[in-house]
Amino acid sequence: MIKKWISAYRMSFIRTIVYMLQASEYNLKDYFSWLIRVKSFKSVMYRKSLVPTTKTKLLLLILWLMIALGILAATAVGLSVQFSVIYKMFILAALFILMPVLISFGITIPLWLGNIFIQKPREKIIISKARSRLNDNKAIKIAIAGSFGKTTMREILLSVLGAGKSVVAPPGSYNTPMGVSKFINTLSGSEDIIIFELGEYYPGDVKFLAEIVKPDIGVITGVNEAHLSKFKNIENTQATIFELADYLNGSKLYVNGENELAKQKSKFYDSVLYSSKGCGQWIVNSSSTSLSGIDFVVSNKVKSLNLHSNLLGSHLLGSLLCAIEIAHQLGLKDDEIIKGVANTDSFEHRMQPKNIGGAIVIDDTYNGNFDGVIAGLNLLKSLKAKRKIYVTPGLVEQGSKSREVHNKIGQKIGEVNPDIVVLMKNSVTGYIVEGLKKAQYEGSLRIEDDPKNFYENINMFVSKDDVVLMQNDWPDSYN
Amino acid sequence: MKTVAVIFGGRSTEHDISIMTAISSVIKPLELSKDYIVHAVYINKAGEWFSDAKLKDIKFFQSGDINDWMNKTKSVRVLFKDGLTLIKPTKFGESKISVDIVFPAMHGTHGEDGELMGLLEMSGVAFVGCDMTSSAIAMDKVLAKQVTQSDGIISTPWVTINYSSVAKSSDLALQKIDSLKYPMFVKPAHLGSSIGISRVKDQEQLINAIEVAGHYDEKIIVEQEVSNLIEVTLPIIGNDELTLALLERPILKDENFFGFETKYMQGGKKGKNSDSKGSQGYSELPANIPKDIYRNAEEVGVAVYRSLGCSGIARIDMLIDSKTKKVYFNEVNPLPGGLYAHNWRMKGISPVELVTKLVDLAIDKKNKDDKYQTSFNTSYLKQF
Numbered sequence A: 001m002i003k004k005w006i007s008a009y010r011m012s013f014i015r016t017i018v019y020m021l022q023a024s025e026y027n028l029k030d031y032f033s034w035l036i037r038v039k040s041f042k043s044v045m046y047r048k049s050l051v052p053t054t055k056t057k058l059l060l061l062i063l064w065l066m067i068a069l070g071i072l073a074a075t076a077v078g079l080s081v082q083f084s085v086i087y088k089m090f091i092l093a094a095l096f097i098l099m100p101v102l103i104s105f106g107i108t109i110p111l112w113l114g115n116i117f118i119q120k121p122r123e124k125i126i127i128s129k130a131r132s133r134l135n136d137n138k139a140i141k142i143a144i145a146g147s148f149g150k151t152t153m154r155e156i157l158l159s160v161l162g163a164g165k166s167v168v169a170p171p172g173s174y175n176t177p178m179g180v181s182k183f184i185n186t187l188s189g190s191e192d193i194i195i196f197e198l199g200e201y202y203p204g205d206v207k208f209l210a211e212i213v214k215p216d217i218g219v220i221t222g223v224n225e226a227h228l229s230k231f232k233n234i235e236n237t238q239a240t241i242f243e244l245a246d247y248l249n250g251s252k253l254y255v256n257g258e259n260e261l262a263k264q265k266s267k268f269y270d271s272v273l274y275s276s277k278g279c280g281q282w283i284v285n286s287s288s289t290s291l292s293g294i295d296f297v298v299s300n301k302v303k304s305l306n307l308h309s310n311l312l313g314s315h316l317l318g319s320l321l322c323a324i325e326i327a328h329q330l331g332l333k334d335d336e337i338i339k340g341v342a343n344t345d346s347f348e349h350r351m352q353p354k355n356i357g358g359a360i361v362i363d364d365t366y367n368g369n370f371d372g373v374i375a376g377l378n379l380l381k382s383l384k385a386k387r388k389i390y391v392t393p394g395l396v397e398q399g400s401k402s403r404e405v406h407n408k409i410g411q412k413i414g415e416v417n418p419d420i421v422v423l424m425k426n427s428v429t430g431y432i433v434e435g436l437k438k439a440q441y442e443g444s445l446r447i448e449d450d451p452k453n454f455y456e457n458i459n460m461f462v463s464k465d466d467v468v469l470m471q472n473d474w475p476d477s478y479n
Numbered sequence B: 001m002k003t004v005a006v007i008f009g010g011r012s013t014e015h016d017i018s019i020m021t022a023i024s025s026v027i028k029p030l031e032l033s034k035d036y037i038v039h040a041v042y043i044n045k046a047g048e049w050f051s052d053a054k055l056k057d058i059k060f061f062q063s064g065d066i067n068d069w070m071n072k073t074k075s076v077r078v079l080f081k082d083g084l085t086l087i088k089p090t091k092f093g094e095s096k097i098s099v100d101i102v103f104p105a106m107h108g109t110h111g112e113d114g115e116l117m118g119l120l121e122m123s124g125v126a127f128v129g130c131d132m133t134s135s136a137i138a139m140d141k142v143l144a145k146q147v148t149q150s151d152g153i154i155s156t157p158w159v160t161i162n163y164s165s166v167a168k169s170s171d172l173a174l175q176k177i178d179s180l181k182y183p184m185f186v187k188p189a190h191l192g193s194s195i196g197i198s199r200v201k202d203q204e205q206l207i208n209a210i211e212v213a214g215h216y217d218e219k220i221i222v223e224q225e226v227s228n229l230i231e232v233t234l235p236i237i238g239n240d241e242l243t244l245a246l247l248e249r250p251i252l253k254d255e256n257f258f259g260f261e262t263k264y265m266q267g268g269k270k271g272k273n274s275d276s277k278g279s280q281g282y283s284e285l286p287a288n289i290p291k292d293i294y295r296n297a298e299e300v301g302v303a304v305y306r307s308l309g310c311s312g313i314a315r316i317d318m319l320i321d322s323k324t325k326k327v328y329f330n331e332v333n334p335l336p337g338g339l340y341a342h343n344w345r346m347k348g349i350s351p352v353e354l355v356t357k358l359v360d361l362a363i364d365k366k367n368k369d370d371k372y373q374t375s376f377n378t379s380y381l382k383q384f
Helices: A002-007 A013-023 A028-037 A054-079 A085-106 A108-135 A150-162 A177-184 A205-213 A234-241 A243-248 A260-266 A314-329 A334-343 A370-382 A399-416 A429-438 A451-456 B015-033 B058-062 B065-072 B115-123 B132-138 B141-150 B163-167 B170-179 B203-214 B260-265 B278-282 B291-307 B337-347 B351-369
Strands: A140-145 A193-197 A217-220 A252-256 A272-275 A282-290 A293-299 A304-309 A352-356 A359-364 A387-392 A420-424 A444-448 A466-471 B002-009 B036-043 B049-051 B077-079 B084-090 B093-099 B101-105 B158-162 B184-188 B198-200 B219-224 B229-238 B242-244 B312-321 B326-333
Touching: A013 A028, A013 A054, A013 A085, A028 A108, A054 A085, A054 A108, A085 A108, A108 A177, A108 A205, A140 A150, A140 A205, A140 A243, A150 A193, A150 A314, A150 A334, A177 A205, A205 A234, A205 A243, A217 A243, A217 A314, A234 A243, A234 A260, A243 A252, A252 A260, A252 A314, A272 A314, A282 A314, A293 A314, A304 A314, A304 A334, A314 A334, A314 A370, A359 A370, A370 A387, A370 A399, A370 A466, A387 A399, A399 A429, A420 A429, A420 A451, A429 A444, A444 A451, B002 B015, B002 B093, B015 B036, B015 B058, B015 B101, B015 B337, B015 B351, B036 B084, B058 B065, B101 B115, B101 B351, B115 B132, B132 B141, B141 B158, B141 B219, B141 B291, B141 B326, B158 B163, B158 B170, B163 B170, B163 B203, B170 B203, B184 B203, B198 B203, B203 B219, B229 B291, B229 B337, B229 B351, B242 B291, B291 B312, B291 B326, B312 B351, B337 B351
Parallel strands: A140 A193, A140 A217, A217 A252, A252 A272, A359 A466, A387 A420, A387 A466, A420 A444, B002 B036, B002 B101
Antiparallel strands: A282 A293, A293 A304, A352 A359, B036 B049, B077 B084, B084 B093, B158 B219, B184 B198, B184 B219, B229 B242, B229 B312, B312 B326
């Protein structure tokens, strides 16, 4: 506690506060959680740094004004003749001691006011404009919801459908109402298909987004413990994601049949399940995976297609099948589907292979969910390598299930038995180690105090024919 | 944890390359291994010794801040008692750091040429790499050829010239070189990194080249070029048991050779990969040559390594006549630039593994050497 209080008197404290507000996406609940949880303000800006925007510059200005006011107040007290010396000293000491608290909590007031009187009205206008613009747009809208795999599904659909149609999707992780709306306002109106990711953070989020986007087709990629700390329980997560199904109300809905929670819930809706065995009219006859991708043969009642995707991991076969089925339903020809699948390639930080001096480093650091971890470990198990190295910090936002989830992860790692396991030290490391012990893991375990240094210097640890799988991310706001 | 002192810089034309080798290829992987406490010991161009954590950051050297810093900072002192001890100045006095292993990362004169190794051998501290004798021989291109020749290892025809004896009259030089055919290579005998080397096709170029080489060294070697040339290099690590890296072949245009600019200043053709900077980007790894020649080159490399008494690490350069399949010994580099980590990585040894192996080899060598008796009590003085 004392260490935390002392660290607040560093020159960098103001920037740290604004950085964390930005990193929390100005969600006050998340910001307050961090403020209470953080042990020291000394090295918070570790992985990233403050991105200068109009908002952050304004916040910095307000904070400096607050400090200036504080100094003025202290000066006024000091010069005042009304108070006795002891009383003055008491007030000045209180001001000095409470200054970090006043600043770090006080900044939320102008932020909250700005949110109500400036941000929200502005958002309302942008979203309203987006709604009416999309009403006039004749493109087919596809919406994707799920605890995991949304971006992967989006990219697969973009590649496959893009081989025969004009397809667009918001860039990056634009899956919030503002992000989606800003994207809609840039559309030309000539698109054939628009793909949207519907981000879910709290109950009602998916419903709100579905009402903006008005999808014709929906894809639910799965339900798991991601963001459990916000949803409180898995039933809330499930219900929120299936708000998409509620909206579609009988329109085309595809659901990941390999995810138990999604499959269970799908029984209440008219939906098509997809899996590595098939989707709709398509069944998988054969498949093989390697570091160069997935080769598979699919067939329906009249024909079969030989396909190759550059994506890594058999767990992606289901998503590819879903995209093939949608492509077929939307009228793409066979050669277009084959070309589209061949165009699918790894996405940044999602099972993305990189060659480093003959070693293959698979960057899956944007994977933030349990199913993705298991899929990655299964891939690692299937690959041939001189040495297998597995790197992870663990998963954030697992809430009350964190220990259980990380024990399972540790056990799975133990079963795969890589030569080296590297864990980035944080609050869940111990749980993973427990799991490794249960699995009687006998390989080399390394616990990293400085993850950034390790990731930046991964090339120093590897040599030819090594395979390294790096999964998951641990942002500064969770330290 | 053992304490390793990495000594780099020095009064050498290869000073800057040494900084790069030390920071990127030695200090960084040693620290990443988390098995050692690493101290950076920098010798500036004037020969002054400094030691500080700041010296582990390449930006400190690139920015020029180091010059001001050196002006304000006291030198580090070295104590030869119980091995080697660094006496570092601190804010409040001095601190003594007992060094378990020294990792020399100095290229060129007054370091790699055995001078530093001699000092380390006298102190009795374990150190990485070749000892004083093999370093001194390896860094003298003439001596190296003479020693290996005595073990039956062939080199392309060559001649030694003393610059001061030919400086006054070029006729003397031309007389000496009479036995050789053009084209030839003119080299300072003691330098590395291809500094001061010229390829010459006629007398006029030869005279100029001798002038250039003479700027760097009194002793000059002139070598006849190998026809149908394949140039290869082979890094080796080990003391008694050797591990060979991959035979590497620089890819060059006919009229060029693997000079300093090509080696260190140019990014590789395959610029996307960070491993392809400098020499690495211009190399074929492993060398795409017939298997029998490949094996022969490896054997010659090993023979040279043993002939010169190398230990720890060295890199053997060879010239191959692809028609006659003869493998000629060219040069030895007792401290390869960057430790040739890119080659070792392709062989299957990561940079972290490489430096930890080298440290282990240093300790093994010291343990072996300690078994030899080098002094004993006598009654010699009593007779006087």
